[in-house]
Amino acid sequence: MASDENILDVRGLLCPLPVLKARKRLGALPPGAVLRVEATDPASVIDVPHFCSESGHELLDQSEEDGVFTFRIRRS
Template sequence: MRWDEEIDATGLLCPLPVLKARKRLKSMAPGAVLRLVATDPAAVVDVPHFCAESGHELIAAQTEAEPQVYLIRRRSTA
Protein backbone atom coordinates (compact mmCIF):
# COMPACT_ATOMS: atom_id res chain seq x y z
CA MET A 1 0.00 0.00 0.00
CA ARG A 2 1.08 3.56 -0.70
CA TRP A 3 1.43 6.14 2.07
CA ASP A 4 1.97 9.89 2.02
CA GLU A 5 4.19 10.43 5.06
CA GLU A 6 6.15 8.29 7.49
CA ILE A 7 7.28 8.49 11.10
CA ASP A 8 10.09 6.31 12.40
CA ALA A 9 9.32 6.01 16.11
CA THR A 10 11.61 3.05 16.73
CA GLY A 11 13.17 3.22 20.16
CA LEU A 12 10.57 5.65 21.48
CA LEU A 13 8.35 4.62 24.38
CA CYS A 14 4.74 5.45 25.28
CA PRO A 15 3.32 8.00 24.70
CA LEU A 16 5.80 9.38 22.15
CA PRO A 17 4.82 7.29 19.08
CA VAL A 18 1.17 8.35 19.41
CA LEU A 19 2.06 11.97 20.19
CA LYS A 20 4.25 12.16 17.08
CA ALA A 21 1.49 10.57 14.98
CA ARG A 22 -1.10 13.04 16.32
CA LYS A 23 1.11 16.02 15.51
CA ARG A 24 1.92 14.80 11.99
CA LEU A 25 -1.69 13.88 11.18
CA LYS A 26 -2.82 17.41 12.08
CA SER A 27 -0.62 18.80 9.32
CA MET A 28 -1.68 16.25 6.70
CA ALA A 29 -4.50 16.57 4.18
CA PRO A 30 -7.77 14.76 4.93
CA GLY A 31 -7.61 11.20 3.60
CA ALA A 32 -3.80 11.13 3.50
CA VAL A 33 -2.07 8.04 4.88
CA LEU A 34 0.60 8.03 7.58
CA ARG A 35 2.95 5.08 8.02
CA LEU A 36 4.07 4.75 11.64
CA VAL A 37 6.96 2.44 12.48
CA ALA A 38 7.34 1.63 16.19
CA THR A 39 9.00 -0.77 18.61
CA ASP A 40 7.12 0.25 21.77
CA PRO A 41 5.24 -2.80 23.14
CA ALA A 42 2.38 -0.53 24.25
CA ALA A 43 1.81 0.68 20.68
CA VAL A 44 -0.31 -2.39 19.89
CA VAL A 45 -2.90 -0.98 22.31
CA ASP A 46 -2.15 2.75 22.06
CA VAL A 47 -2.30 3.20 18.28
CA PRO A 48 -5.70 1.52 17.71
CA HIS A 49 -7.11 3.36 20.74
CA PHE A 50 -5.77 6.69 19.47
CA CYS A 51 -7.33 6.09 16.04
CA ALA A 52 -10.71 5.13 17.52
CA GLU A 53 -10.77 8.14 19.84
CA SER A 54 -9.62 10.69 17.26
CA GLY A 55 -11.63 9.45 14.28
CA HIS A 56 -8.67 8.40 12.14
CA GLU A 57 -8.86 5.07 10.32
CA LEU A 58 -6.36 2.36 11.17
CA ILE A 59 -6.19 0.70 7.77
CA ALA A 60 -3.39 -1.79 8.49
CA ALA A 61 -1.35 -3.00 11.43
CA GLN A 62 1.58 -5.40 11.27
CA THR A 63 2.30 -6.23 14.91
CA GLU A 64 3.61 -9.80 14.83
CA ALA A 65 7.26 -8.80 14.33
CA GLU A 66 9.44 -5.82 15.14
CA PRO A 67 9.28 -3.17 14.10
CA GLN A 68 5.52 -2.80 14.20
CA VAL A 69 4.05 -0.94 11.22
CA TYR A 70 0.75 0.95 11.23
CA LEU A 71 -1.02 2.68 8.34
CA ILE A 72 -3.36 5.44 9.50
CA ARG A 73 -5.71 7.39 7.22
CA ARG A 74 -6.34 10.94 8.43
CA ARG A 75 -9.98 11.62 9.13
CA SER A 76 -11.83 13.61 6.53
CA THR A 77 -12.75 16.53 8.82
CA ALA A 78 -10.59 18.66 11.06
Protein backbone atom coordinates in the same frame (compact mmCIF):
# COMPACT_ATOMS: atom_id res chain seq x y z
CA MET B 1 4.03 1.24 -0.19
CA ALA B 2 1.80 3.77 -1.88
CA SER B 3 3.40 6.99 -3.02
CA ASP B 4 0.78 9.08 -1.19
CA GLU B 5 1.91 7.76 2.22
CA ASN B 6 3.94 9.70 4.74
CA ILE B 7 6.28 7.81 7.07
CA LEU B 8 6.78 8.52 10.76
CA ASP B 9 9.67 6.60 12.33
CA VAL B 10 9.19 6.45 16.11
CA ARG B 11 11.32 3.36 16.65
CA GLY B 12 13.06 3.48 20.02
CA LEU B 13 10.51 5.85 21.56
CA LEU B 14 8.28 4.76 24.44
CA CYS B 15 4.70 5.56 25.37
CA PRO B 16 3.28 8.15 25.02
CA LEU B 17 5.71 9.59 22.45
CA PRO B 18 4.72 7.44 19.43
CA VAL B 19 1.08 8.52 19.71
CA LEU B 20 1.92 12.15 20.46
CA LYS B 21 4.19 12.37 17.42
CA ALA B 22 1.58 10.62 15.24
CA ARG B 23 -1.08 13.08 16.40
CA LYS B 24 1.17 16.03 15.53
CA ARG B 25 2.09 14.64 12.09
CA LEU B 26 -1.54 13.77 11.25
CA GLY B 27 -2.59 17.30 12.19
CA ALA B 28 -0.26 18.66 9.52
CA LEU B 29 -1.64 16.37 6.79
CA PRO B 30 -4.72 16.98 4.66
CA PRO B 31 -7.85 14.88 5.30
CA GLY B 32 -7.59 11.49 3.59
CA ALA B 33 -3.79 11.39 3.71
CA VAL B 34 -2.19 8.15 4.91
CA LEU B 35 0.49 8.08 7.61
CA ARG B 36 2.66 5.01 8.07
CA VAL B 37 3.93 4.78 11.65
CA GLU B 38 6.85 2.48 12.48
CA ALA B 39 7.30 1.81 16.22
CA THR B 40 9.14 -0.62 18.48
CA ASP B 41 7.26 0.06 21.71
CA PRO B 42 5.07 -3.01 22.44
CA ALA B 43 2.47 -0.70 24.01
CA SER B 44 1.90 0.89 20.60
CA VAL B 45 -0.19 -2.18 19.65
CA ILE B 46 -2.75 -0.95 22.18
CA ASP B 47 -2.09 2.80 22.07
CA VAL B 48 -2.26 3.46 18.32
CA PRO B 49 -5.61 1.69 17.67
CA HIS B 50 -7.06 3.41 20.76
CA PHE B 51 -5.81 6.79 19.54
CA CYS B 52 -7.39 6.19 16.12
CA SER B 53 -10.77 5.23 17.56
CA GLU B 54 -10.78 8.19 19.95
CA SER B 55 -9.70 10.76 17.34
CA GLY B 56 -11.76 9.49 14.42
CA HIS B 57 -8.84 8.51 12.20
CA GLU B 58 -9.07 5.21 10.30
CA LEU B 59 -6.58 2.49 11.15
CA LEU B 60 -6.16 0.85 7.75
CA ASP B 61 -3.93 -1.99 8.96
CA GLN B 62 -1.23 -2.95 11.39
CA SER B 63 1.53 -5.53 11.29
CA GLU B 64 4.66 -6.63 13.10
CA GLU B 65 7.95 -7.81 11.65
CA ASP B 66 11.21 -8.31 13.54
CA GLY B 67 9.99 -6.25 16.50
CA VAL B 68 8.84 -3.30 14.39
CA PHE B 69 5.13 -2.53 14.57
CA THR B 70 3.74 -0.79 11.48
CA PHE B 71 0.43 1.07 11.43
CA ARG B 72 -1.22 2.72 8.44
CA ILE B 73 -3.58 5.52 9.48
CA ARG B 74 -5.88 7.55 7.22
CA ARG B 75 -6.44 11.07 8.53
CA SER B 76 -10.08 11.95 9.09
